Amino acid sequence: MQRILTGIQSTGIPHLGNLLGSIHPALALAKKSPHPALFFIADLHTLTTQHHPQKIKHFTYATAAAWLAAGFDTQKDHLYRQSHIPQVCELTWYLTCFTPYPMLSNAHAFKDKAKQLSHVTAGLFTYPILMAADILLYHATHIPVGKDQQQHIEITRDIARTFNHQYGPLLTIPQAQIKQNVAIIPGTDGRKMSKSYHNTINIFDPEPTLAKTIMQIKTDSTPLNQPKNPDTCPLFNLFQLLATPTDAQQMRTNYLTPGYGYQAAKKELLHLILTTFSEQRKTFTHYMQAPHLLEKILQASEAKVTPIAMKTLSTLRKAIGIRP
Numbered sequence: 034m035q036r037i038l039t040g041i042q043s044t045g046i047p048h049l050g051n052l053l054g055s056i057h058p059a060l061a062l063a064k065k066s067p068h069p070a071l072f073f074i075a076d077l078h079t080l081t082t083q084h085h086p087q088k089i090k091h092f093t094y095a096t097a098a099a100w101l102a103a104g105f106d107t108q109k110d111h112l113y114r115q116s117h118i119p120q121v122c123e124l125t126w127y128l129t130c131f132t133p134y135p136m137l138s139n140a141h142a143f144k145d146k147a148k149q150l151s152h153v154t155a156g157l158f159t160y161p162i163l164m165a166a167d168i169l170l171y172h173a174t175h176i177p178v179g180k181d182q183q184q185h186i187e188i189t190r191d192i193a194r195t196f197n198h199q200y201g202p203l204l205t206i207p208q209a210q211i212k213q214n215v216a217i218i219p220g221t222d223g224r225k226m227s228k229s230y231h232n233t234i235n236i237f238d239p240e241p242t243l244a245k246t247i248m249q250i251k252t253d254s255t256p257l258n259q260p261k262n263p264d265t266c267p268l269f270n271l272f273q274l275l276a277t278p279t280d281a282q283q284m285r286t287n288y289l290t291p292g293y294g295y296q297a298a299k300k301e302l303l304h305l306i307l308t309t310f311s312e313q314r315k316t317f318t319h320y321m322q323a324p325h326l327l328e329k330i331l332q333a334s335e336a337k338v339t340p341i342a343m344k345t346l347s348t349l350r351k352a353i354g355i356r357p
């Protein structure tokens with residue numbers, strides 16, 4: 034059975050990179066599947082870098098509201114908090130005992146994050162094992178993620194294979210689903226859009242804040258009266274991702290036309306974002322003002338996924354030899 038699963042940390046309000054790189058492709062994939070998809074808020078992963086209780090609470094709701102705004106199907110699919118299914122921690126321990134230490138110390142995401150921090154916790158180091166448990170606990174088959182998560186899925190596959198080698202084919206080997214055209218959405222400085230680079234475009238921000246962000250997108254210094262190169266410009270790249278092919282072609286022509294400036298292109302991008310996400314922005318605000326509705330949706334899903342987690346663990350405990 035095809036089981037689609039993905040998670041997003043509650044480290045902030047989901048940004049355009051999260052939406053285009055992860056949430057939208059995940060929802061599109063789920064729509065095509067007759068089976069319920071599993072989407073979750075990786076609040077235990079959030080703890081590796083965020084220790085402020087109020088922020089964790091707020092961003093957990095904001096992440097849930099973003100999934101709902103993006104079109105999450107409350108009738109078919111599940112949206113839950115990772116921490117509310119504590120079985121994931123037990124599985125993490127079993128998998129930890131099958132994970133070679135060098136595999137973790139060589140992980141790109143760990144090395145990148147560790148470089149930016151003054152002290153590095155064991156939680157950050159074992160982050161990929163918790164992620165493997167997120168996936169393997171539910172026998173997930175298809176994992177829609179951005180390209181930065183590819184190595185984590187490879188690690189998950191390796192751990193599952195090692196475990197299966199010992200106990201037989203108990204864990205399902207998952208596959209990453211990476212959409213190439215949205216694999217790396219650029220941020221306002223042209224690097225990968227990421228909360229850790231402070232270069233995000235937050236489509237759920239109030240309009241004046243969003244406008245300010247768009248106006249800050251970095252462009253080169255080609256003078257107004259000269260043609261500009263759309264193919265090396267993050268601003269054009271962002272426009273193209275959201276526009277119809279005809280509008281993207283028109284923007285390409287504008288770039289090649291002397292006299293068309295980056296200021297005008299930025300205004301068009303802002304307009305495009307506001308129209309594209311108009312309904313999503315309203316739905317997001319609606320849910321953020323009604324946390325009891327979010328609680329209801331999350332709790333209903335948590336009740337549905339718990340039995341799946343319990344079943345997996347019951348099989349694994351027996352196989353390992355710690356239950357008769």
Ligand code: ADP
Nearest residue numbers: 050051054055178179216217218225226227228
């Ligand atoms: P951030 O880097 O901002 O902390 P997360 O690590 O929370 O983002 O990412 C959540 C999901 O969104 C992951 O599947 C990730 O691959 C995807 N994602 C994040 N940023 C981008 C981006 N710039 N382009 C494409 N996908 C992205």
Ligand code: TRP
Nearest residue numbers: 038039040041042075078164167
């Ligand atoms: N590590 C992922 C990220 O930062 C979030 C995540 C946690 C995840 N567990 C997962 C993604 C399981 C897919 C499947 O984006």
